[in-house]
Amino acid sequence: MLLISGSIILGFALLIWGADRFVMGAAALARNLGVSPLLIGLTVVGFGTSAPEVLVSAMAAADGNPGLALGNAVGSNIANIGLILGVSALVAPLAVHSDVLRREYPILMGVCVAVYLMLLDGHLGRLDGALMLTGLAAVLWGMVRIGRRRALHDPLEEEFEKEIPGNLSTLSASLWFIAGLALLLVASRMLVWGAVSVATLFGVSDLVIGLTIVAVGTSLPELAASVVSTLKGEDDIAVGNVIGSNIYNMLAVLSLPGLIAPGPVEATVLSRDMPIMLGLTLALLLMGWKRGGNGRINRVEGAILTACFVGYQTWLYFASQAQPVGS
Numbered sequence: 001m002l003l004i005s006g007s008i009i010l011g012f013a014l015l016i017w018g019a020d021r022f023v024m025g026a027a028a029l030a031r032n033l034g035v036s037p038l039l040i041g042l043t044v045v046g047f048g049t050s051a052p053e054v055l056v057s058a059m060a061a062a063d064g065n066p067g068l069a070l071g072n073a074v075g076s077n078i079a080n081i082g083l084i085l086g087v088s089a090l091v092a093p094l095a096v097h098s099d100v101l102r103r104e105y106p107i108l109m110g111v112c113v114a115v116y117l118m119l120l121d122g123h124l125g126r127l128d129g130a131l132m133l134t135g136l137a138a139v140l141w142g143m144v145r146i147g148r149r150r151a152l153h154d155p156l157e158e159e160f161e162k163e164i165p166g167n168l169s170t171l172s173a174s175l176w177f178i179a180g181l182a183l184l185l186v187a188s189r190m191l192v193w194g195a196v197s198v199a200t201l202f203g204v205s206d207l208v209i210g211l212t213i214v215a216v217g218t219s220l221p222e223l224a225a226s227v228v229s230t231l232k233g234e235d236d237i238a239v240g241n242v243i244g245s246n247i248y249n250m251l252a253v254l255s256l257p258g259l260i261a262p263g264p265v266e267a268t269v270l271s272r273d274m275p276i277m278l279g280l281t282l283a284l285l286l287m288g289w290k291r292g293g294n295g296r297i298n299r300v301e302g303a304i305l306t307a308c309f310v311g312y313q314t315w316l317y318f319a320s321q322a323q324p325v326g327s
Contacts (some may be wrong), residue, residue, distance in 0.1 A: 004197045011191035011318045012217045019221040022180025023048035028173035029166040046244030052218040053253045055188035064258035072208020073254040074273050079219040080242045080308025081280040083173045088238050089302025098236040104243045105288045112281050115250045116274050119265050129258030136251035208320045
């Protein structure tokens with residue numbers, strides 16, 4: 001048990017640090033190549049903060065644990081809204097001024113609904129995975145178009161301008177990018193092994209482990225980034241990180257078990273987990289579109305989001321105690 005715990009803890013630590021180095025190197029490299037800060041934030045940074053989920057899901061699916069990969073994708077979306085935005089709003093109310101983000105709210109809602117409808121047949125297959133990746137390409141294309149139109153006068157542009165490293169040479173940025181990716185690969189392998197071992201030891205399904213331990217752990221980079229951004233007054237980045245990460249989770253992370261290890265989707269995912277994810281996403285959409293154009297998540301709403309996350313995790317705990325593995 002000590003070895004398993006050590007593998008999970010060290011895996012999470014390397015995952016967080018590796019993701020930070022990976023994003024830093026990728027963002028600096030893109031900036032040195034002349035890409036605008038807004039486009040870097042919408043694409044490179046968005047993918048980078050989801051890199052832990054992507055690699056963990058790929059490893060889990062390749063190892064024959066698609067339930068862990070599926071739980072990681074859905075659970076991370078729930079954690080991103082309920083835990084990350086909830087805690088960030090408790091630290092300080094989040095006021096969103098970016099027109100780009102206002103356009104991304106309905107995109108996120110549409111993506112989540114589309115994926116849910118796709119899985120209603122109870123099967124995640126290669127065709128589903130291919131459609132998700134096609135959707136990801138379409139979303140990225142749309143983000144690039146939006147970013148090019150709004151780059152000159154969107155508040156998000158200014159916030160990304162401050163955060164993207166501007167003093168790294170191309171060589172240094174490339175080395176950090178490679179080192180971060182290597183750390184993510186090692187960390188994801190350690191984490192998947194530890195998570196599967198815990199599931200086996202305690203008789204809990206891979207899905208539940210993915211929805212809880214793994215989902216929260218792989219969301220830690222987003223939590224750290226959003227809280228720091230909130231403390232700096234960069235509310236648009238704090239919210240933008242979550243929106244971008246959730247889109248990637250649905251279209252990139254969730255596509256991997258379909259492409260690598262296609263198979264059935266547990267009924268509880270469709271009746272319990274994805275409806276909760278959709279409900280939280282709808283709540284975020286309504287918060288983002290209210291009050292005359294500038295969405296704002298206040299502390300009361302942050303407390304509600306956090307309470308929803310805690311309640312959901314508690315529900316999962318008691319449900320896992322009441323049901324045998326595989327039920």
